Amino acid sequence: MPIGVIVNTLSIAVGGIAGALWGSRLSREFKEKLNLVFGVCALGIGITSIVLMSNLPAVILSLILGTILGSVIHLGALIERGGGKLAKLFPGKGGQQDTALLVTTIVLFCASGSGIYGSIVSGISGDHSILLAKSILDLFTAMIFACSLGMVVSAVAIPQFVIFLSLYLLAQVIFPLTTPSMINDFKACGGLILLATGLRIAKIKDFPIADMIPAMLIVWPISWMWTAWIVPLI
Secondary structure, eight states, rough: HHHHHHHHHHHHHHHHHHHHHHHSOHHHHHHHHHHHHHHHHHHHHHHHTTTTTOOOOOOHHHHHHHOOOOOOTTTHHHHHHHHHHHHHHOOOOOGGGGGGHHHHHHHHHHHHHHHHHHHHHHHHHHOHHHHHHHHHHHHHHHHHHHHHHHHHHHHHHHHHHHHHHHHHHHHHHHGGEEEEEEEHHHHHHHHHHHHHHHHHHHOOOOOOOOHHHHHHHHHHHHHHHIIIGGGGOO
């Protein structure tokens, strides 16, 4: 039973609805302060993942090549267009008002290292703790984002559920093919993207986080090749 996936999806849906309905009662200063706090939370989660890194060169190479790949295929633009179509279903304070924030929201909820890794762990071992912890942060994050973006934030729960459920179901195929080093490097790569996400949420630097997503796919084979081929030669 994908309890963690379901709870995480519901936290985004409920948070998005609550923020859209009652967000107008919150002052702009209050929302800006909470955004900074959420940015720090994302930074903290990212840092705790980065310290687990096994092969720094492999992770850095994956992040660079992944970002190049994402830029070449214009992944950020594709997600942006998808977010725009999603926003059209929810007129009013939709994502058309702040497309960059909507893209950040989609990436944060659907492509975070903790969410992807948590879904895999949940599927292979039944341990839902990672996704449940993520759900607490996502609930309040969705509420604050919905204050600016409106009800469209709750709709982000739909692609998130599809992605996480797919990973949950594929976990028994994926997990046996990995090694501890691959897992650690994957989490570290996701942590770097979360770090960039936190800086973007806090409006410190507008990183191309959508284009960085492919790094989380190619880090698996690069980590394995680095450990199997390069490390023995060093």
